[in-house]
Amino acid sequence: MTNINTINVSNKTAERLIEKIETKEAVIGVVGLGYVGLPLAVEKAKAGFKVIGFDVQEEKVEKVNNGENYIGDVIPADLKELVENEKLTATSDYSFINEVDAIAICVPTPLDIYKQPNMDYVERSAKAIALNLKEGTLVVLESTTYPGTTEELIKPILEEYGFKCGEEFFLAYSPERVDPGNKQFNTKNTPKVVGGVSENCTKVAATLYRAVLDGEIHEVSKPAVAEMEKILENTFRNINIGLANEMAVLCNKMGIDVWEVIDAAATKPYGFMPFYPGPGLGGHCIPIDPWYLTWKAREYNYHTKLIETAGEINNEMPDYVVKRIMEVLNKEGKALKGSKILVLGVAYKKDIDDYRESPVLPILSKLNQFGADWEAVDPHVREFKLQGEIHQPLKNVNYYELNSYDLVLITTDHTDFLFKEIAQDANLVLDTRNVKDIDSKIEHYHKM
Incomplete structure (x- = not known):
C-alpha cells in the first residue's frame, strides 16, 4: 500500500481521497460503457x-446489469x-454520480464531416458530472482528444458550480x-500515462490507477502532455502505415512484392520498425486521432x-483496392x-x-457504385451498417460454392478462414493482407 506521506500531497481533501482509494472504500464511476469504458469498469471492480x-444507451445498461457481455476484450464470466x-452496476441516471468518489x-x-x-459527448458528460459533483471527487478524462481539452473545456464546466479544481475536486x-484483440496487452497490464491539472490532481489520479492496474503509471507535468502523447502514438502509426501503403502501390507498379521487401528490411536490428500495408485504416484511433492535432x-x-x-494516402487505399479488383478481373476478360x-x-x-471506420465499408460502397454483386463473410461481426442499410454478413464460408464467385477478396485475415483451401478452390483471389497460408505461386492468386 502506498503511504500518503511518500506521495507528498498538500491538501487534506486529497489525503482523504487517497486513503479511501488505498482502503478500497472509494466508489468508482465510469461514464461510457463501450470498448474503453466497460473493460475499465470491469478491471476497477476486479481490483x-x-x-x-x-x-x-439503455440497452447497454440492461446488458451490464444482466451480466451480459458485449465487448470482446471483457471475459464474460468476469462480468457476470x-x-x-x-x-x-450500471445506470442511465446520472444523479448517482453524487455517490462516487x-x-x-x-x-x-x-x-x-x-x-x-x-x-x-465529452461536453454533455462533463455537464452531467458538474450537476452532481460532490466535494473531494476525482474526475479523469480518458477519451482521446486534442491537447488542451481537459483544462480549456472540462475544467471550466466543473468549476461552474463553485468547487475549486486541485483543492475541492481533482x-x-x-x-x-486499448488494442482490441491483443492477446499480450490489455487494460490491466498496459502502462498508463497520467497528467493532472495540479500536482495534487496527478497524485490522486496516479494512486487510483496504481490500485487497479499492473502496468507502470507514468506521471507527466500537465494534461496537455498526456493529451499530446496519445495523439503522437497514433499519428506515428498513421504516418508509418501511410508509408507502407505508398510503397505497396509503387511496388505493385514495379512488379515487386512489398511484403517481401518489408520482411527483408526488418532483418536490420536497428533503425527500422516494420509496418505493413493494407486496404486502409480502421478503428476509432489511428484514422481519427491525428486529425484532432491537425485541427x-x-x-x-x-x-x-x-x-x-x-x-x-491511407484514405485512398479502399479506392486502390477496388482498382486492383478491376485489374485482376480485366485480365480474365471480366x-x-x-x-x-x-x-x-x-x-x-x-x-x-x-468494424468502426473499417476500410471494408468504403470498399463495399464502391462495389455498389460499380454494380458488382457482393457477399460479405465475417464470423465475428453480427451486423453492420452501410449507406444507411443494415447488413448481416454470412458467418461461414461455403467452401463448396467458392467457384461460383468471380473473385474472392481477402480484407480481414481472421483465423477462422481456411485460406489455403479458399485459394485452391476460388476462381480468383485478391489478398490485401498477405496471408501466410497461401501459396503465392498459385496462378489465380494476386496480392494488393
Whole structure:
C-alpha cells in the first residue's frame, strides 16, 4: 500500500481521497460503457472497488446489469461474477454520480464531416458530472482528444458550480490505451500515462490507477502532455502505415512484392520498425486521432503537412483496392459490373468484432457504385451498417460454392478462414493482407 506521506500531497481533501482509494472504500464511476469504458469498469471492480457504470444507451445498461457481455476484450464470466457480487452496476441516471468518489469519462470523440472534433459527448458528460459533483471527487478524462481539452473545456464546466479544481475536486487526463484483440496487452497490464491539472490532481489520479492496474503509471507535468502523447502514438502509426501503403502501390507498379521487401528490411536490428500495408485504416484511433492535432494546429497558424499527406494516402487505399479488383478481373476478360465478389472480413482487424471506420465499408460502397454483386463473410461481426442499410454478413464460408464467385477478396485475415483451401478452390483471389497460408505461386492468386 502506498503511504500518503511518500506521495507528498498538500491538501487534506486529497489525503482523504487517497486513503479511501488505498482502503478500497472509494466508489468508482465510469461514464461510457463501450470498448474503453466497460473493460475499465470491469478491471476497477476486479481490483476490489464498487463500480457504477453510466451510459445513455439503455440497452447497454440492461446488458451490464444482466451480466451480459458485449465487448470482446471483457471475459464474460468476469462480468457476470462482478454483477452477481454487486461490485458492478450500471445506470442511465446520472444523479448517482453524487455517490462516487472518482469518475472516468470514456465517451466517443468522433470527427464531423469537416474532420473537426465533435466534443458533444465529452461536453454533455462533463455537464452531467458538474450537476452532481460532490466535494473531494476525482474526475479523469480518458477519451482521446486534442491537447488542451481537459483544462480549456472540462475544467471550466466543473468549476461552474463553485468547487475549486486541485483543492475541492481533482481533475486529470489519462489516455485510454486499448488494442482490441491483443492477446499480450490489455487494460490491466498496459502502462498508463497520467497528467493532472495540479500536482495534487496527478497524485490522486496516479494512486487510483496504481490500485487497479499492473502496468507502470507514468506521471507527466500537465494534461496537455498526456493529451499530446496519445495523439503522437497514433499519428506515428498513421504516418508509418501511410508509408507502407505508398510503397505497396509503387511496388505493385514495379512488379515487386512489398511484403517481401518489408520482411527483408526488418532483418536490420536497428533503425527500422516494420509496418505493413493494407486496404486502409480502421478503428476509432489511428484514422481519427491525428486529425484532432491537425485541427488544433490551425489555432497556432501551423499546417501539419506530413500528417495530412499520410491521411490522404491511407484514405485512398479502399479506392486502390477496388482498382486492383478491376485489374485482376480485366485480365480474365471480366468487368466489375455484374461480377460476383465474396468479401472475407468486415471488421477492421483480425479476430475482433469491431468494424468502426473499417476500410471494408468504403470498399463495399464502391462495389455498389460499380454494380458488382457482393457477399460479405465475417464470423465475428453480427451486423453492420452501410449507406444507411443494415447488413448481416454470412458467418461461414461455403467452401463448396467458392467457384461460383468471380473473385474472392481477402480484407480481414481472421483465423477462422481456411485460406489455403479458399485459394485452391476460388476462381480468383485478391489478398490485401498477405496471408501466410497461401501459396503465392498459385496462378489465380494476386496480392494488393
